[in-house]
Amino acid sequence: MRRELKHLWASLVGLSPNMRLLLVGAALLGLGNGIVGTFFNVYLKQAGLGEAFLGRLNSLGTIGSLALAIPAGLLVARLGSRMSLVLSCALIGVMSALQAGLPVPALLIVLQIGISASNMLYGATFNPEMMRNTTPQERQTVFSLAFTVSTFAMVVASALGGLLPHAFALLGASPLAGLRLTLLTGSALVLASILAFRKLHDGQPVRAAAETEQPGQDEPPVDPSWKRLALRYALVNVIIGFGAGMSIPYLNLYFTDRFHASTVVVGSLFAMSNVVLSIGALLAPWLVRRIGQMRTIAGTVGASLVFLLVMAFTDSLPVAAVAFWMRAGLMMCSTPITDKFCLELVPPERRSVAHNAFQMAWTGAWAVSTAIGGWLIQTSGFRLPMILTACAYGLYVAVFVASFRSHPAMRRTPAAAPAAIPVQAE
Secondary structure, X not given: OHHHHHHHHHHHHOOOHHHHHHHHHXXXXXXXXXXXXXXXXXXXXXXXXXXXXXXXXXXXHHHHHHHHHHXXXXXXXXXXXXXXXXXXXXXXXXXXXXXXXXXXXXXXXXXXXXXXXXXXXXHHHHHHHHHHOOOOOOHHHHHHHHHHHHHHHHHHHHHHHHHHHHXXXXXXXXXXXXXXXXXXXXXXXXXXXXXXXXXXXXXXXXXXXXXXXXXXXXXXXXXXXXXXXXXXXXXXXXXXXXXXXXXHHHHHHHHHHHOOOOHXXXXXXXXXXXXXXXXXXXXXXXXXXXXOHHHHHHHHHXXXXXXXXXXXXXXXXXXXXXXXXXXXXXXXXXXXXXXXXXXHOOOHHHHHHHHHHHHHHHHHHHHHHHHXXXXXXXXXXXXXXXXXXXXXXXXXXXXHHHHHOOOHHHHOXXXXXXXXXXXXXX
């Protein structure tokens, strides 16, 4: 473990200026979005808008993101990475602030679609920009770091966001005004991420002075049949997105309905889950170096579905809680690996569009299965949807292994670099 910590520290020290700016910006954006996400629905309920409207708002936001995903990916090529990140964060921050200040139903829907489209623009830029600013040898560690930074920012946002309404109440704000000020604080943090992203260098990435290896060197050649492979990856995204939507969005209800857990208990369970997510993401490079990328993905996702089945059949809250944490940590071990791998499948100039196309496949399947899962839970309880999710995860592993086990990127296992050499995003 000490060796792994030294390896991680060497990775942090050796990050390029661009990568440091990307991580700082991602952390600020995660803090802001975490605060807004925690209290937005509560604020709208307090403002007199019911659950039916909230459902329509979220649904239309998802539809908007699907419709604008490909245009957002194409826009990156015109604007460049720096301007795309600045513009997307500026739009998210401003529109989130407008939603907090003007809770008018029609305007909320328009702004939600705009926020979803801006998130698509951000997603189409951030991961490809990490690819551009890293070498193949350091890439896995950096993607894990980026995922961990975003997850940890959400943990901090949950804690900070919970304190802000009380702090504003002590200053004399009403409950509604306190929630509005909390959302505006989150929006301000999103806008603060612009300060980091605007300092990025477009074109040739700027590296640390001691580093000699440049990003982009020794890039593995893209398979000539990359379009067919990209379609296969879209298919596996449909499979895992459909499975996730069946039960994962309802895990908070699972604990409250089956075990009658209080909101405090549920909040603690999910906070601990985010900590486990961070640990799982940090373990990914270690596992990849020891057993390879394919075995890491197949092993962790396969093990996670076992714990999901435990959750489906147990009647013990402690057992369900441990299984919940283990499932989350194991699933997240594979996320930074697949985030990197899907962009290695396509040529560099197609990565922004490909990223959003893959996201569309996942989100579209998730949107369909969420409705099915909600109906199944209402009519038969949580067991059947969880079993169906586990089956979908098993199918995902089988199709993923069959499709990509021979791909050069999957056969390549990065070696741990010595500490003297800098090593490098449901």
